[in-house]
Amino acid sequence: MPSWRTTPTAADINGAGLRADYTAAARRVLRREQAPYLALRLLAAPPLVPYLAAGLAFMNLVDDTAETGTPEQRAEGLRALTARVEEALDSGRSGDPVLRAYAHAVTVRGLPAHWVSDFLAGAATAEADFTGFGTEQDFEAYLDAYAWPGVVVFTGLQYRGGPDPEAAAGWRRFVAAAQRVDFLADLAGDLAAGRLCIPRERLAEHGVTRAELERGQDGPAVRALLADQCGRARAALTAAADVVQLADPGLRAVGRMMTELMAHQLTAVERAGAGALRKDVGYGLLAPLRILARARRTRTA
Incomplete structure (x- = not known):
């Protein structure tokens, strides 16, 4: 892996x-x-890496603020962060190097500001006090x-x-696929x-209670519910397959790896069945390495 020092140079960041x-x-x-x-x-074209790293750092900063502390602390943290982001985007000035880098990336790459403001607004209204969904419409x-704005404030920087x-x-x-998985x-x-x-509403359709899920209870109804959710996730993955070709050529190997990792993790959830109620399902160690190596071979082929 080339030294990070060469990466800003490749992106003409001076x-x-x-x-x-x-x-x-x-x-x-x-x-x-x-x-x-x-x-x-390892996979993205070097001229894109600094901008995407800044975008991912910004996305994580907002996520962390929306998920840390009491609801009141989250709301106040997001209000303060929004003001700091607006200042950085307007002037390029900030006491936070992540915000300075991100503001520069947004300007240089020409990302429309509405994606940033939509993401920050959504963090306050949809994430800070999130506890779950009543309906599929709530999920959408x-x-x-x-x-959606959260992924575009990051991935959108690949496009001028x-x-x-x-x-x-x-x-x-x-x-949609990533969230379902x-x-x-x-x-x-x-x-x-x-x-x-x-x-x-999906629990009600299958006659499953939240208490049963919290207890990690197995049974035909619980298995049917989980199978239904896995089926919806699998269909969403299929619908999202074209994102690789919609990506900038310099990011397609990353997109391919991300979609393969999601498919691998979903398969692991399907195999776990009701066990997924008792222990989170990770990627494992070897599979991500194999997928990364395959994506790297494809990129350099």
Whole structure:
């Protein structure tokens, strides 16, 4: 893997201060999410890496603020962060190197500002006090308000001028699949934290109660519910397959790895069955390495 020092140069990012800001953003990603960081460094075209690292650092910063503390603390934290982001986007100035790098990336890459403001608004209205969904419509509204803008503030930086309508719609399909898989893989942890990410109307259709899920109870109704949710996730993955071709050529290997990892994790959830209620389902160790190696071979072929 080439030294990080060469990466800002490939992206034509000059000036010691600005390069230090992008380095700080990349380090934040590395501390929080090593796998996505390595995927970017190893698979993405070098001129895209600093911008995408800044975008991922910003997305994580908003997520962390929306999920830390009491509801009141989350709301206040998001109000303060929104003001800081607006200042950074308007002036390029901020006391936070992540925000300075992100504001520069948004300006240079021409990402429409509405994606940023939509994401911040969605963090306050859809994520900060999130406990679950009543209906499928609630899930779709959550995607539109928070998850979709959240992925575009990051991935949208691959496109100069931001994604066109076709690419934006492709990333909407991608995030729908990603959320369905993630919610299933994290069922146990979410239930323990007081969140239920399967719409309550689906529980009612299968005659399953939340208490049964919280107890990790197995049985025909629970298995049918989980199979239904896995089927919906599998269909969403199929619908999102075209995101690889909609990506910039320099990011297609990353997109391919991300979709393969999701498919692998969903298969693990399907195999776990009701066990997913008792323990979160991860990627494992060897499969991500195999998928990364395969994506890297495809990129260099």
